[in-house]
Amino acid sequence: MNKERIIENFIEMIKIHSPSKNEKNYTNYLVEKLNELGLEVYLDHGYKNYDGNAPTIFGKLNGKIAGEGVTLAAHTDVVEPSESVNAIIDGHIIKTDETTTLGGDDKAGIASILEVLRVIQEKNVPHKDIFVLLTPCEELGMLGAKNINWNLIPEHMKPAKNMLVIDNAGRAGLIAHTAPTKYDVDLIFKGKTAHAGIEPENGLNAIQLASIAIADMKMGRIDELTTSNIGSIFSNYATNVVAEECIVKAEVRGHSTEKVLEIIKSYEKSCELAIEKFGGKYSLKYICDYPTLKPKDNLKFANEFKEIYKSLGIKSELAVIGGGSDSNILASNGYNSIIIGVGMYNVHTVYETLDTRDLFYTTEAILTYIKKRS
Missing domain, CATH: 3.30.70.360 (Alpha-Beta Plaits)
Structure with a gap:
């Protein structure tokens, strides 16, 4: 991956104000980026059910290898106060001047996804289908995920069942598979x-x-x-x-x-x-x-990704967590999610930080997983 590029992209994104129910400008930015990267995009307008202004983004990068692909998921909204973020880079840490949240939750996850797609395109990495799912209004009770009009989504755009949700607080290597x-x-x-x-x-x-x-x-x-x-x-x-x-x-x-x-x-x-x-x-x-999140494959997917982290020398462990996320909602629609971290700490506070080492580790792990399944 290009480490300098992923940091620049992250800082560019956190400067786009996208609080819950007002993610429209950021969503437009992301749609443009996904189109540039060659993805087919479908927009779900479930936001009309809860007075939002931004659709859920479904993206697909067609693979040349047959077989079930993988879905990369994150959310587009951030917790307030989040306007006019002043990003400070201090070694491996990105933080704010403590007047706003950073927005690493979950723009760090999206930065990781975009970098994965860029590397795959630049290096012509053979791959199965890669799906992207980016939801609005996760922070207000997963309203974006709850209001997806599944019956309207074109069949070929429906995401792969195995889903990497890049939205876990904490270090790279933590893999949450069960939530209440x-x-x-x-x-x-x-x-x-x-x-x-x-x-x-x-x-x-x-x-x-x-x-x-x-x-x-x-x-x-x-x-x-x-x-x-x-x-x-x-x-x-x-x-x-x-x-x-x-x-x-x-x-x-x-x-x-x-x-x-x-x-x-x-x-x-x-x-x-x-x-x-x-x-x-x-x-x-x-x-x-929201319902419980439980693995649908006896932890097969979670353990596969655990081995990817281990192969990169990253300590990895499976975790049962006490919070909810889009994964809980998506599970009720048949998706098999694991939630992985990119180094977000003190989320939902003005003391939020992002450890870029963890961001790089998880991005490399996702790339390795996609290459391994080629």
């Missing part, structure tokens, strides 16, 4: 309003009711593979009013859907106990935000 499902939980507690100074005994404070229920709930790490958290408690009343309503938003995630639903059921019991003791009402609603 996440359920969002909404609780509404109803009390009775009254004047807090004149007749508080005639009221029932919904905030206190919610607090009693929450105190009985298991939170944090429930077991090795299950977690739960409350993100917000909202009730907007003057201090002289007994609060009539309190809204609680929480999540439960885990590698067993049955376990997750069991935890939600226990939360219902905690609410019922509070109501039985103090009165009032409650409602609980939950919805699956």
Whole structure:
């Protein structure tokens, strides 16, 4: 690979502002680059379902070797604040002046993909079909991946089932293959309003009711593979009013859907106990935000890529992770994803950095994998 070129390309891309729901300019840039590299491009307009402005990019570089190809995937949106990035190169590290995020998540992944395609074209590397999938709005609950109109995609443009998602935080060599499902939980507690100074005994404070229920709930790490958290408690009343309503938003995630639903059921019991003791009402609603990610081939693909890293002298290990990504959504459409890293650290913060050594290692690993399967 051309190391100087990949760094220049990365810095060029992070200067294109592409926050979630506003990736249009960056998407146009990427479509132009993929066309220049000889890829056929198809654009899915699922963004219209969630008030975005940028399509999901499907790209295909036709191979001359028969057989199932591979898909290289990443996402185009970045976490704010991300406008006017001032990139600072400090040895192997690229960082910002700490007024913005860097955008390595996930433009480092896309820089790796573009360099792989460039090298393959320049060196005339024989290969099977290579597919590219670049989704918008991953950072807002994988909205791009969730809204792909799969039934409209031309059959020849549908990606290969084995998918390298270049979006893992941390060093090169880490291969995530399993991730949890996440359920969002909404609780509404109803009390009775009254004047807090004149007749508080005639009221029932919904905030206190919610607090009693929450105190009985298991939170944090429930077991090795299950977690739960409350993100917000909202009730907007003057201090002289007994609060009539309190809204609680929480999540439960885990590698067993049955376990997750069991935890939600226990939360219902905690609410019922509070109501039985103090009165009032409650409602609980939950919805699956994304399903589990599990390997579909008994880890064959993950172990193949682990061996590629090892052949390059890079320490490699398989990992079970606690976060979700596009991979979870794509798994429900039959794709077999592994999530690999390119040296992104402190992501989603203004202290984000990119270690270019890891970026180079993973780019070389992807190239080696494609050559090996030729």
